[in-house]
Amino acid sequence: MKVITGNPGTGKHTIAKLVSEKLGLDMIDINRVAVEQGLFKKNNGVLDVDVSKLKKIIDKKISEKSILVGHLAPYVVSSKNVEMSIILRKSPYKLQSIYKKRNYAKKKSLENLGSEILGITYYDAVHQFGQKKTFQIDTSTRTISSTVKKAESVFRGTGTNEDKVDWLQLVLKKEDMRKFFPY
Template identity: 50%
Template sequence: MSIVITGNPGVGKHTIANEIAKRLELQILDINNIAKDSGLFERDEDTNDVDTAELKKIINKKISKSTLVVGHLAPYVLSLEQIKKMIVLRRNPYDLISVYKKREYSDKKTKENTGSEILGIIAHDAINQFGVKVFQVDVTAKSVLEVTDKVMSVINDEDSSEDVDWLDLVAKHDDLKKFFAY
């Protein structure tokens, strides 16, 4: 069974996965790279859609207990028996705006991704699919070392999931229109 690092774009999945892989001497299985290399991304305006059913078949052939799986598509292409623990990295949506600016995301793509983080879409979908195997870690204002140590504590059953609620934060700031078009 594999350890999985997932979360929205910009939360630090690959950075943390690289650190965890070093500590645990695991090979990284990057879901996005597999999807790209397999030609499964379909470009639609400024978003990429992926054939998750086909991607799941490919992942099934590549996953092993010596792999650390990383990617935001993890909840949609893995099955319960394949994972030991799934760590969902979460980050303050206000911080994500600057990350997406540096990546030159369009306004639409920025809103889609920050909106997903605010609503906890990946966390919700992961919990629905994998239940008690899912652990949330808030990476906001933490160093790579702090997050890596926290994730290692979760993996080693020394720490638990964090309760992350960005919707309440955004609502308190009366910023729903900043993140959602309605």
């Protein structure tokens, strides 16, 4: 199975849909499965997911011909089932405007921006799937088409992991730590 994950707003669903069509894979949307199974609960305006129940359901749905998409991927699938994983990354400055358009609450925006800046999803994916199975793609300036081509090459085994993402250094250089981490 192949995985596309990343923080909200990085392009996961758009890219996964196009890649799954090109490679003839069944796309499994983690969020859709969680909603269909009623595994979301509201908690202080945030939706919490029962990850252990979701993991059991996902395990039954996946196969070699699957592409799993969603920001919860590192937490709901075991490494033995993953052939390759891609973490889509995007500049926090670009994500900020995406979250504003989506009308995210300030707290939710800051949590997601902080996660992207610190590389939490990337770290968790490497920890769960292994360094050799985990690739980053920076979608900040890539077109959808070039991102799809890059993802296809990774999944075909011909892609390289040349996208080095370090948003923390960018934020420090711009002296914007308080902007993204005000508390």
